[in-house]
Amino acid sequence: MDEVAxxxxxxxxxxxxxxxxxxxxxxxxxxxxxxEVISLAPILLEFFEEEEK
Ligand SMILES: [Zn+2]
Known part of the structure; x- marks a missing residue:
């Protein structure tokens, strides 16, 4: 079962x-x-700040 965040x-x-x-x-x-996944237990998500292209 997939976990969700x-x-x-x-x-x-x-x-x-x-x-x-x-x-x-x-x-x-x-x-x-x-x-971006910043934590696994519990799963926490945060904006991914892309490096300059
Ligand atoms: Zn969204």
């Missing part, structure tokens, strides 16, 4: 894949925000 942008529950690790970047399917 609230998207920091829109607040919807984002499913996190099994075996997810801290630092992994997920994309919210609802708002498209790139969000």
């Amino acid at each position: 609230a998207c920091p942008a829109c607040g919807i529950d984002v499913p996190t894949p099994e075996g997810v690790v801290v630092g992994e970047i997920l994309v919210c399917a609802h708002c498209g925000a790139e969000i």
